[in-house]
Amino acid sequence: MTDINTETTTIEQTVRIAASPETVWTFWTEPERLAEWWGTDAEAVAEPGGLFRVVMESGPVMRGAFTELDPPHRLVFTFGWEQNAPGEPLAPGSTRVEVTMTPDEGETLLVLRHSEMPSTHASDHEKGWSHYLGDCLAAAATGP
Amino acid sequence: MPPAVAPARIDLVAHALADGTRRDLLRLVRDDERAAGDLAAAFPQMSRPAVSQHLRLLHQAGLVSIRPVGNRRLYRANADGLTEMGQFIDDMWTDRLTKLKAAAERAERVRPEAGQAKRSTP
Numbered sequence: 386m387t388d389i390n391t392e393t394t395t396i397e398q399t400v401r402i403a404a405s406p407e408t409v410w411t412f413w414t415e416p417e418r419l420a421e422w423w424g425t426d427a428e429a430v431a432e433p434g435g436l437f438r439v440v441m442e443s444g445p446v447m448r449g450a451f452t453e454l455d456p457p458h459r460l461v462f463t464f465g466w467e468q469n470a471p472g473e474p475l476a477p478g479s480t481r482v483e484v485t486m487t488p489d490e491g492e493t494l495l496v497l498r499h500s501e502m503p504s505t506h507a508s509d510h511e512k513g514w515s516h517y518l519g520d521c522l523a524a525a526a527t528g529p
Numbered sequence: 530m531p532p533a534v535a536p537a538r539i540d541l542v543a544h545a546l547a548d549g550t551r552r553d554l555l556r557l558v559r560d561d562e563r564a565a566g567d568l569a570a571a572f573p574q575m576s577r578p579a580v581s582q583h584l585r586l587l588h589q590a591g592l593v594s595i596r597p598v599g600n601r602r603l604y605r606a607n608a609d610g611l612t613e614m615g616q617f618i619d620d621m622w623t624d625r626l627t628k629l630k631a632a633a634e635r636a637e638r639v640r641p642e643a644g645q646a647k648r649s650t651p
Contacts, residue, residue: 396615396618396622398619398622398626400627400629401630403634403637404633404636404637405637408633408636409629412629412633412636418632421628421632422625422631423625423628423629443543443544444543444544445544445547466543466546468547468548468549469547469552475546493633495626495629497622497626499618
């Protein structure tokens, strides 16, 4: 299920998981469990400001930091590609992922929202790229 | 456990965007169509075959289109391909959340007593 809000350029996906929120939570915060579904290797310091780093099998490395943790219901982290310099699309710290896990009849309804971070000190050049990515996210909503 | 195979499109786009030179090239052809020679001239420290290789990767990822004019090849950022940057993130999450669901449900089945205890709690 995918829905993209074109005004805030947010990707939203929902998935129903036959496991408790407590179990699902551990798959976001324990490195060995992150390596079961996201990448081949992971570092996760599950506290505000803690490093969150996932090496994907195709090469890119996600680098971010946890910003909010409310176990086992909600977590927020920044998301970027480690290789990207500041100002470039998807540089570390440039986007935000919010994950909520709501118990529902013994299962978990997980909602993931991935949005751009508001840019506070972008040069015109950087702003262009930020808008660029925003356009891309918006275009993805309507398809090619 | 062997690593899961990511969709080829995701790999190509991620790989293409993971390199600073290729992002610079993409920026140069964002608004203007440019010949390979002009683009190579923008990277004097790099050999022309190396620049061509970067352009080839961008093209394979669908991020630039090529228009042959005479014996020149003109490059331009591909508007359809660029939507792939947003689509890439969307596809990545669809792919990963499917794996997360499988992994979490597998873990829950390994510890059925925990799930039963939870459900019996008012």
